[in-house]
Amino acid sequence: MKDLKVVDKLADSFSQFPSIGSKTAERMAYALLDMPQDEVENLLKNIKEAKSKIHPCPVCGILTDEDCCSVCTDPDRNHAECIVVALSKDVLPFEKIGTYNGTYHVLGGLINPSKNIGPENLKIEELVNRIVKEGIKELIIATNATPEGEITALYISKILSDRNIKITRLAYGMPIGASFDYIDSLTLEKALKGRTKI
Amino acid sequence: MKDLKVVDKLADSFSQFPSIGSKTAERMAYALLDMPQDEVENLLKNIKEAKSKIHPCPVCGILTDEDCCSVCTDPDRNHAECIVVALSKDVLPFEKIGTYNGTYHVLGGLINPSKNIGPENLKIEELVNRIVKEGIKELIIATNATPEGEITALYISKILSDRNIKITRLAYGMPIGASFDYIDSLTLEKALKGRTKI
Numbered sequence: 001m002k003d004l005k006v007v008d009k010l011a012d013s014f015s016q017f018p019s020i021g022s023k024t025a026e027r028m029a030y031a032l033l034d035m036p037q038d039e040v041e042n043l044l045k046n047i048k049e050a051k052s053k054i055h056p057c058p059v060c061g062i063l064t065d066e067d068c069c070s071v072c073t074d075p076d077r078n079h080a081e082c083i084v085v086a087l088s089k090d091v092l093p094f095e096k097i098g099t100y101n102g103t104y105h106v107l108g109g110l111i112n113p114s115k116n117i118g119p120e121n122l123k124i125e126e127l128v129n130r131i132v133k134e135g136i137k138e139l140i141i142a143t144n145a146t147p148e149g150e151i152t153a154l155y156i157s158k159i160l161s162d163r164n165i166k167i168t169r170l171a172y173g174m175p176i177g178a179s180f181d182y183i184d185s186l187t188l189e190k191a192l193k194g195r196t197k198i
Numbered sequence: 199m200k201d202l203k204v205v206d207k208l209a210d211s212f213s214q215f216p217s218i219g220s221k222t223a224e225r226m227a228y229a230l231l232d233m234p235q236d237e238v239e240n241l242l243k244n245i246k247e248a249k250s251k252i253h254p255c256p257v258c259g260i261l262t263d264e265d266c267c268s269v270c271t272d273p274d275r276n277h278a279e280c281i282v283v284a285l286s287k288d289v290l291p292f293e294k295i296g297t298y299n300g301t302y303h304v305l306g307g308l309i310n311p312s313k314n315i316g317p318e319n320l321k322i323e324e325l326v327n328r329i330v331k332e333g334i335k336e337l338i339i340a341t342n343a344t345p346e347g348e349i350t351a352l353y354i355s356k357i358l359s360d361r362n363i364k365i366t367r368l369a370y371g372m373p374i375g376a377s378f379d380y381i382d383s384l385t386l387e388k389a390l391k392g393r394t395k396i
Contacts, residue, residue, distance in 0.1 A: 006263055010248045013241040016233070017226045028215045030287045032245065033252055033261060035214070040249050043211040044242060047230065050208045051238050054231055063231060065204055089228045181225060 007033070056088065059130070061106030061123055063088040071103055078102045080137040084127065084156065086110045086144065089181075094142070097189050102140075105130065110148035111155055119155055127156070131165060138166040140195055144179055168195040205231070254286065257328070259304030259321055261286040269301055276300045278335040282325065282354065284308050284342065292340070300338075303328065308346040309353055317353055325354070329363060336364040343370060 007029050015025035032040065056062065057069035064070070071077060071091075081102030085091055088106050107122040130136060141156060143149030157167045170191040205227050213223035230238065254260065255267035262268070269275060279300030283289055286304050305320040328334060339354060341347035355365045370388035372381060381389075 004252060004261060004263060006244070006248045006251050007261070010244040013237075013244045016237060016241075017229050019222055019225060024217055027217060027287075029248065030261075030285075031215050033248060037249070039211075039214060040245065043214075044245060046204070046208040046211045047238065047242060050204045050227065050231060051235070053204050054202060063202060063205070063228075065202060087228075089224075181221065 056106065056108075060104050061088060061108060061126075062091055062104055076101075079134045081140070082130070082134075082136045082138070083140045083142050085142050086149070086152070090142065093183060093185065093188050094192070096185050097192065099189070100192065102138075103134075103136075105139075107143075107152065110143055110146075111152045112148045119159075122152070124156065124159070128160070131160070131163070136165065138168065140192075141167065141169050146179075171195050254304065254306075258302050259286060259306060259324075260289055260302055274299070277332045279338070280328070280332075280334045280336070281338045281340050283340050284347070284350070288340065300336075301332075301334075303337075305341075305350065308341060308344075309350045310346045317357075320350070322354065322357070326358070329358070329361065334363065336366065339365065339367050 007026075010032065011022070011025040011029040013025075014020055014028045015022055020028070035043075053065045054063050055065075057064045057072055059068060059072045062069040062071060066073075078101050082105050083091075083094060083100070083102060084105045084107060085094075086107050086109055091104050091106070094100050094104070105123070105127050107124065107127070109117055109122055111117060111119055111122065127139075131139075139156070139160070141153040143152050153169055157169075160167060171193070205224075208230065209220070209223040209227040211223075212218055212226045213220055218226070233241075251263045252261050253263075255262045255270055257266060257270045260267040260269060264271075276299050280303050281289075281292060281298070281300060282303045282305060283292075284305050284307055289302050289304070292298050292302075303321070303325050305322065305325075307315055307320055309315060309317055309320065325337075329337075337354070337358070339351040341350050351367055358365060370385065370392055372385065372389050
């Protein structure tokens, strides 16, 4: 049996996704060949739609399908309190708790010298501008409990140290080294309540 | 933050694949939003190409991008020996060994009464026709070591019992490199029954 280059190429595409290894990618490629045509059409449509309709909110960076995201445009939200996260998807677990009523700011990543990502590559200037413009009184820095997350939190607290603003960090209810993808809402709620001043 | 229906729909599509749970599907959807546009275009192209170019070989059922697969058209292959498998991808591990030089026959599934899959839904008649037409002398039935695989193997051997043809089944036993600590008793029993002289 000849290697099917078309299938290999498809498997390669699937293996670009996080946590998809080469074995899983191969299984996915063969599963796709077995799928009914309308299910494949549906997948293609959903990919195109997601890629064309979803973009970051120009204010806070949360992914949205509207001009400005529903958090920034909500007058019932407390705009004096702002959670700072690395990526838009990190907002989801906070929204799932249901008790947080402030806003968010998406940095677009974390400071990582080994990958040449410095503060200038992140939306930190935008954050500073928002503090003035929106009258933010408290920043809750909710970066991952990893070295990159720590460095980023410290950097932000340092450049804002001469401003009259409370800067807090999520409490260490979070297991060290954990990623937001696998954290349960209860742990996260505890971490939010026990936040400490940096 | 509003639930993004477009992202949910995309995650749903990804979760249709085998071994992709809802968490992984969600991560994949967000990863896709972060991917460069050309990588996404490439994925779309590969899906379309695979789905349109790949089809089962009309003779043996192996997936191919040619009129007839490279095994069936290879004159150096021994057409008197044929491995019978459930799905096209089951052929890959045999081809990886590199020493098998016979042909294959893909049944397209296994007999499974609970899913209403009977012998008439599988390519068994096609197999019988090939035995006559290609002069197959030995059938090696390589279905999974599951109840469905066993039933299918038994069914095929029964309907061919009055023909002058050797029908064999893959040997059961311990995987190479396996330790007794981790072997299940059913496998061990099979390995004991099928013991061979040194």
